[in-house]
Amino acid sequence: MNADGSQVIRLTQKSAIPRKSPGWSPDGLWLAYWEGADIYRMDYNGKNALRLTESLGQVTGYFGYAWSPDSAWLAFMGGRFDDSDVYRIQTDGRNKQNLTASFTTEKGVGSGAPRWSPDGAWLVFASDGEGDMEIYKMRADGSDLVRLTTGAGVAYSPVWSPDGQWIVFQSNRTGRPEIYRIRPDGSELKRLTENLGAIFGVPEWSPDSAWLLLEVTHEGRTDIHRLRADGSVLENLTQHPAQDTAPAWSPDGRWIVFTSTRGGSADIWRMRPDGSELQNLTRHPDQDYNAAWSPPMSVPWRGFWDGLLGGGLLLAGFKLRRKWPA
Numbered sequence: 001m002n003a004d005g006s007q008v009i010r011l012t013q014k015s016a017i018p019r020k021s022p023g024w025s026p027d028g029l030w031l032a033y034w035e036g037a038d039i040y041r042m043d044y045n046g047k048n049a050l051r052l053t054e055s056l057g058q059v060t061g062y063f064g065y066a067w068s069p070d071s072a073w074l075a076f077m078g079g080r081f082d083d084s085d086v087y088r089i090q091t092d093g094r095n096k097q098n099l100t101a102s103f104t105t106e107k108g109v110g111s112g113a114p115r116w117s118p119d120g121a122w123l124v125f126a127s128d129g130e131g132d133m134e135i136y137k138m139r140a141d142g143s144d145l146v147r148l149t150t151g152a153g154v155a156y157s158p159v160w161s162p163d164g165q166w167i168v169f170q171s172n173r174t175g176r177p178e179i180y181r182i183r184p185d186g187s188e189l190k191r192l193t194e195n196l197g198a199i200f201g202v203p204e205w206s207p208d209s210a211w212l213l214l215e216v217t218h219e220g221r222t223d224i225h226r227l228r229a230d231g232s233v234l235e236n237l238t239q240h241p242a243q244d245t246a247p248a249w250s251p252d253g254r255w256i257v258f259t260s261t262r263g264g265s266a267d268i269w270r271m272r273p274d275g276s277e278l279q280n281l282t283r284h285p286d287q288d289y290n291a292a293w294s295p296p297m298s299v300p301w302r303g304f305w306d307g308l309l310g311g312g313l314l315l316a317g318f319k320l321r322r323k324w325p326a
Contacts, residue, residue: 005281077112
């Protein structure tokens with residue numbers, strides 16, 4: 001659908017198996033999504049769906065998947081929570097590789113939650129391959145493994161900043177979950193939050209690497225918070241008794257989309273980065289969630305129906321080529 005909630009178009013048909021977590025490739029040509037316990041990929045217009053992980057066996061979608069910056073690979077966590085590895089696979093389904101097989105050789109050891117560096121050269125991930133769950137990085141082919149964190153508790157959900165200067169992650173090393181940042185070489189560790197509440201999901205970087213979006217639960221309600229990347233400013237953007245979850249920045253940083261139950265059912269909403277101009281985009285009795293912005297595209301639309309996409313995806317207004325709304 002468009003970024004204002006108009007022109008919703010269905011991309012997938014009804015199925016007994018849930019389809020969820022749609023995600024655009026950076027070049028805008030593909031959409032990936034989970035169907036059951038497998039990753040699928042289809043064209044941007046909903047055609048030519050391809051199952052990518054058919055021969056892998058059980059795949060867990062809890063930590064999602066991650067597109068490489070050049071749209072050539074998907075990285076994901078495969079296996080059970082207590083016996084998992086980081087994999088990558090090409091978007092045509094070829095060349096599936098277990099990148100942590102030599103590291104997590106013992107039963108009961110898990111590696112997962114991979115995220116790419118902005119240049120596509122590295123993957124950062126969490127693993128308990130050496131005891132407690134810690135943050136590691138490795139080359140995109142699995143070589144040059146480096147441990148980035150040490151200390152009490154566990155560390156998880158790492159995400160590289162768009163400018164490549166920082167990695168943020170969650171850790172309970174103080175006895176409760178907090179957000180930390182660290183340089184990609186493991187230096188300059190800093191805690192960014194203090195006694196914030198239960199933090200769910202993965203921190204979302206703003207496109208300019210200046211802010212983080214957090215999904216925080218406190219006293220039974222969940223709100224969207226905006227955190228300055230150095231920890232100096234923390235703002236609750238939603239402040240509503242409903243459940244506000246799954247925030248995502250528009251690629252130009254001018255909007256935040258999220259899921260909210262404030263209308264009675266789960267709907268897609270958007271707001272400005274300061275929490276203003278709140279708008280309900282879907283208004284549907286069914287449950288709408290996991291909205292994902294399309295990237296800026298250079299592909300010319302071949303026709304009206306090729307230019308309007310939906311199914312839980314948000315697109316900005318466009319004519320012949322992608323343009324952002326005011």
